[in-house]
Amino acid sequence: MTLADLKRGQQGIITDVSSIHIPLKLLEMGCLPGNLVELVQVAPFADPMYLNINGTHLAIRKETAIHIIIETAHE
Amino acid sequence: MSKQINVALIGNPNTGKTSVFNALTGLNQKVGNYPGITVEKKEGICKLPRGVKAHIIDLPGTYSLNASSLDENVVIELLLNKNDKDYPDVAVVVSDVENLKRNLLLFTQIKDLKIPTILVINMADRMEYKGISLNLDHLEEELKTKIALVSTRKNKGIDKLKELIATHKELSVEPCLDASSIDKAYFDNLRKAFPNQLLYKLWLVITQDVNFGKTDRTTFDKVEDFKTKSKADLKRLQQKETIKRYQFINETLKEGQSIDLKSAKDLRIKLDRILTHKVWGYLIFGIILLTIFQAIYDWSSIPMDFIDSSFASLSEWTKNTLPEGAFTNLLAEGIISGLGGIVIFIPQIAFLFLFISILEESGYMSRVVFLMDRIMRRFGLSGKSVVPLISGTACAIPAIMATRNIESWKERLITILVTPFTTCSARLPVYLIIIALVIPEGRVLGLSYQALTLMLLYLIGFGAAVGSAWILNKILKIKSKSFFVVEMPNYKLPLFKNVALTVLEKTKAFVFGAGKIILAISIVLWFLASYGPGDDFNNAENIVTEEYASESLSQIELEQKIASHKLEHSFIGIAGHAIEPAIRPLGYDWKIGIAIVSSFAAREVFVGTLATIYSVGSDEEETIKNRMAGEVNPILGGPLFNFASGISLLLFYAFAMQCMSTLAIVKKETNSWKWPMYQLVIMSAFAYLVALIAFQVLK
Numbered sequence: 100m101t102l103a104d105l106k107r108g109q110q111g112i113i114t115d116v117s118s119i120h121i122p123l124k125l126l127e128m129g130c131l132p133g134n135l136v137e138l139v140q141v142a143p144f145a146d147p148m149y150l151n152i153n154g155t156h157l158a159i160r161k162e163t164a165i166h167i168i169i170e171t172a173h174e
Numbered sequence: 175m176s177k178q179i180n181v182a183l184i185g186n187p188n189t190g191k192t193s194v195f196n197a198l199t200g201l202n203q204k205v206g207n208y209p210g211i212t213v214e215k216k217e218g219i220c221k222l223p224r225g226v227k228a229h230i231i232d233l234p235g236t237y238s239l240n241a242s243s244l245d246e247n248v249v250i251e252l253l254l255n256k257n258d259k260d261y262p263d264v265a266v267v268v269s270d271v272e273n274l275k276r277n278l279l280l281f282t283q284i285k286d287l288k289i290p291t292i293l294v295i296n297m298a299d300r301m302e303y304k305g306i307s308l309n310l311d312h313l314e315e316e317l318k319t320k321i322a323l324v325s326t327r328k329n330k331g332i333d334k335l336k337e338l339i340a341t342h343k344e345l346s347v348e349p350c351l352d353a354s355s356i357d358k359a360y361f362d363n364l365r366k367a368f369p370n371q372l373l374y375k376l377w378l379v380i381t382q383d384v385n386f387g388k389t390d391r392t393t394f395d396k397v398e399d400f401k402t403k404s405k406a407d408l409k410r411l412q413q414k415e416t417i418k419r420y421q422f423i424n425e426t427l428k429e430g431q432s433i434d435l436k437s438a439k440d441l442r443i444k445l446d447r448i449l450t451h452k453v454w455g456y457l458i459f460g461i462i463l464l465t466i467f468q469a470i471y472d473w474s475s476i477p478m479d480f481i482d483s484s485f486a487s488l489s490e491w492t493k494n495t496l497p498e499g500a501f502t503n504l505l506a507e508g509i510i511s512g513l514g515g516i517v518i519f520i521p522q523i524a525f526l527f528l529f530i531s532i533l534e535e536s537g538y539m540s541r542v543v544f545l546m547d548r549i550m551r552r553f554g555l556s557g558k559s560v561v562p563l564i565s566g567t568a569c570a571i572p573a574i575m576a577t578r579n580i581e582s583w584k585e586r587l588i589t590i591l592v593t594p595f596t597t598c599s600a601r602l603p604v605y606l607i608i609i610a611l612v613i614p615e616g617r618v619l620g621l622s623y624q625a626l627t628l629m630l631l632y633l634i635g636f637g638a639a640v641g642s643a644w645i646l647n648k649i650l651k652i653k654s655k656s657f658f659v660v661e662m663p664n665y666k667l668p669l670f671k672n673v674a675l676t677v678l679e680k681t682k683a684f685v686f687g688a689g690k691i692i693l694a695i696s697i698v699l700w701f702l703a704s705y706g707p708g709d710d711f712n713n714a715e716n717i718v719t720e721e722y723a724s725e726s727l728s729q730i731e732l733e734q735k736i737a738s739h740k741l742e743h744s745f746i747g748i749a750g751h752a753i754e755p756a757i758r759p760l761g762y763d764w765k766i767g768i769a770i771v772s773s774f775a776a777r778e779v780f781v782g783t784l785a786t787i788y789s790v791g792s793d794e795e796e797t798i799k800n801r802m803a804g805e806v807n808p809i810l811g812g813p814l815f816n817f818a819s820g821i822s823l824l825l826f827y828a829f830a831m832q833c834m835s836t837l838a839i840v841k842k843e844t845n846s847w848k849w850p851m852y853q854l855v856i857m858s859a860f861a862y863l864v865a866l867i868a869f870q871v872l873k
Contacts (some may be wrong), residue, residue, distance in 0.1 A: 118413050119406055122581065122657040126416050127238045129276055139443075140450045140544075147547045147557065149384065149450065149662060153205040155276050156442075158557075159545045 102164040106140040111169035120166035129153040178227045185268035186233035188663035190296045193326035195232040239283040243578045264342035266296045268562040278423045281352040286374040290345035292338050299325040305434035315428040316344040356415045388660035456543050466529045467629045485514030512696025514690045515782030523599045524681050531676040533643040537667035553640050554647025556580050559589040566596030570836045581657040588646045594637040597632045600777040605826045612820030691776045706744035714740045761819030761869040774832045818872035830861035
């Protein structure tokens with residue numbers, strides 16, 4: 100599944116990012132394989148998405164989120 | 175000047191870097207531009223222990239040395255160029271205790287440039303609240319640096335920081351990451367080709383798309399081997415580098431930092447639940463905007479009335495005190511009236527910047543970006559366009575510069591093109607005086623009609639911006655990839671010092687920037703209005719006296735007739751009459767025409783121009799507003815500024831592109847005269863049309 104499939108409040112672990120589609124800036128802000136990601140809030144139409152990646156809070160668009168592959172985290 | 179050292183303040187956005195800068199320099203700071211580009215350059219002087227003086231540069235906030243915008247380029251260009259006069263003797267990296275992990279990424283990059291580096295861990299007052307504890311000794315050892323734990327809010331740790339800067343010679347310059355571990359074969363090659371260069375520096379020069387001027391770039395062009403890696407390959411290596419850096423940071427923080435999540439409190443979650451809510455979020459944003467406009471209107475009216483009457487008396491006093499003559503007239507009627515036209519807007523501009531800087535400082539502006547992105551995208555804009563559009567209410571110039579962090583070129587271009595529609599502070603003077611003349615006083619639901627009109631004008635400005643963006647989005651055929659990454663910082667109570675300094679600095683920029691133009695134009699206008707060609711002007715006394723010889727006019731009435739005859743036949747009167755046919759259908763006379771023409775230099779000139787024109791020949795103490803209220807329409811009779819012509823004038827100013835500085839900045843940011851010329855012609859033609867329709871319908 101991708102980050103775009105996450106529901107509000109759900110968490111996941113990033114397993115892969117397609118580096119061609121993802122700006123370096125996002126990687127540098129912590130969007131890297133192995134890191135925990137939580138969907139904090141969504142704007143209307145689930146876009147953009149307000150995330151907590153590895154302690155950094157940021158918002159990205161859905162079109163970027165579909166290039167970030169995740170696994171759901173089990174508590 | 176014997177012992178002055180260069181200090182560069184570097185840090186991620188939202189780390190309180192500017193607070194640290196303000197704490198170090200206080201009022202000893204100035205804001206300028208980097209040569210050739212319009213990136214703001216903040217620098218200041220700080221006295222250190224042991225008689226050392228530090229020249230401190232507050233570099234633009236950046237997340238990493240891999241620059242993705244013009245502002246970020248400034249940082250890397252300075253750090254790579256040892257010959258730059260501002261090249262730092264010591265770098266101070268400011269980090270936020272709550273985002274230490276991410277902030278350290280930039281820190282490790284700077285360390286790898288072998289620049290002596292001090293780490294500031296800011297917002298230390300939040301540690302207990304967030305359940306964070308730090309092992310500073312461990313961190314200093316692992317990061318090979320000295321750390322100052324600072325709280326600008328509580329004014330703690332600044333002395334320690336000053337001490338560390340003064341003793342910067344003791345800092346280690348050992349790097350954090352061995353660059354060659356990114357890709358051994360590749361970097362070994364690089365080392366062989368450039369044995370005397372720092373590997374990481376070479377790597378930065380290779381991977382950056384920026385022009386580094388003299389910095390080593392030319393040497394690469396000779397050795398083509400190092401450009402053979404494809405862009406995608408280079409990016410993969412950059413990703414690997416980033417992962418390596420985070421591995422190092424995680425390792426360091428494992429023992430250096432512990433967070434007790436149980437004792438952590440999070441106000442952010444509670445606030446965000448409301449402020450970014452699908453319904454409440456938008457409602458609250460609307461209420462905030464409404465409050466701002468009501469406040470600008472109501473709160474600043476008292477100081478404005480005071481300034482208005484003070485300048486009128488000052489002009490009167492000058493005339494009565496100094497000996498009669500051309501110089502006295504120039505001073506009283508040209509310069510003092512012109513100055514009054516600038517000073518009167520200080521209260522409103524200060525209030526506007528007060529609110530904008532509070533919204534920025536508190537972290538709320540990012541929530542607005544988040545809320546608005548989807549809506550703005552429908553019009554070809556980005557959520558980040560909201561910041562330029564809102565700061566456009568202050569001035570289009572910084573607003574257009576603020577578009578630089580919009581990643582997509584198409585979204586950015588559209589934002590640049592439509593931003594001048596938002597109601598900038600230069601329109602405010604025009605709006606205020608006309609609203610005061612043609613909109614009745616009175617209130618509905620506690621809001622004054624005049625404030626509501628003003629709010630409506632702001633909405634019209636936004637509407638025009640968004641509407642034209644929608645059209646441009648359909649017309650412009652530009653393919654560009656759009657990335658959208660916005661940090662959502664923690665909510666913070668704005669620091670009084672930061673807000674006050676921003677207000678002071680922006681108001682100063684308005685007074686001295688716009689003020690110079692206004693003053694110059696006022697003086698020119700005074701000359702044009704005080705002198706004229708031919709007999710009609712120079713012999714006005716005789717002509718008028720003869721003409722009215724049969725009527726028994728009082729001395730004052732006669733003088734007024736002479737003055738108005740003179741004005742009509744002065745240079746400015748002749749020019750005004752020449753354009754009158756074009757503007758008469760809009761409900762304006764030739765005097766307004768002059769004001770409109772001169773406001774193509776800058777809109778705020780409008781009021782100053784009318785002040786200059788109207789005060790010529792008048793001996794009575796009168797304020798500009800009263801003078802305008804007394805004007806009579808020469809053709810239709812009745813007051814010149816009535817509801818129809820007032821609305822027409824308001825709409826003309828709402829849409830017309832009247833600002834040379836904006837055109838210049840658009841040219842600079844789009845790198846072509848094409849876009850500013852389109853703006854000038856299309857916006858002004860549209861303004862004329864709307865004003866024409868409004869007057870013809872309402873009259």
